[in-house]
Amino acid sequence: MKAVYPGSFDPVTYGHIDIIKRTSEKVETLVVAVLNNPSKKGTFSLEERIVLLKEVTKEFENVEIDSFDGLLTDYAYKKGCTSIVRGLRAVSDFEYEMQMALVNKKINNNLETFFMASSTKYGYLSSSIVKEVSMFGGNVSCFVPEIVEEALKNKFKRRI
Numbered sequence: 001m002k003a004v005y006p007g008s009f010d011p012v013t014y015g016h017i018d019i020i021k022r023t024s025e026k027v028e029t030l031v032v033a034v035l036n037n038p039s040k041k042g043t044f045s046l047e048e049r050i051v052l053l054k055e056v057t058k059e060f061e062n063v064e065i066d067s068f069d070g071l072l073t074d075y076a077y078k079k080g081c082t083s084i085v086r087g088l089r090a091v092s093d094f095e096y097e098m099q100m101a102l103v104n105k106k107i108n109n110n111l112e113t114f115f116m117a118s119s120t121k122y123g124y125l126s127s128s129i130v131k132e133v134s135m136f137g138g139n140v141s142c143f144v145p146e147i148v149e150e151a152l153k154n155k156f157k158r159r160i
């Protein structure tokens with residue numbers, strides 16, 4: 001099975017890496033696809049997110065890092081992916097994730113969404129919370145790999 005794991009990854013955290021690692025052990029190929037959303041400016045540029053993702057997933061041989069714009073279903077079809085993978089942390093994620101899964105299924109009935117339950121230790125983690133901690137000078141080394149930690153420090157240093 002070839003699956004796509006789409007997201008903003010702004011930036012990638014240990015929570016994402018956990019999903020990538022565990023999913024890559026179950027599928028033939030996993031395409032991690034970063035949404036290129038010009039109308040929503042993130043903290044990191046698309047290129048920066050891709051560089052970080054490539055670095056932190058380089059040990060996973062069947063993982064490909066890519067980006068997409070437009071509809072996820074169109075992208076999945078173009079890439080030959082038959083499944084979408086999304087991580088589920090808490091019940092609070094469920095409503096939004098279910099809505100996306102149902103809409104995507106309606107658009108393309110052949111595309112299935114699989115939810116991967118987060119590991120308990122990353123159940124509270126999000127890119128937004130990591131950015132907030134880092135922005136105020138907190139230590140984020142238990143949330144993100146060193147290269148991401150450094151990128152966050154540089155990003156917020158320049159803004160002060």
Ligand code: PNS
Nearest residue numbers: 006007008009035070071072073100103
């Ligand atoms: O990490 P995120 O921000 O929760 O990821 C959301 C993402 C990228 C999966 C979602 O916004 C998406 O698929 N966007 C592409 C546009 C699309 O296909 N929308 C219809 C499905 S809801």
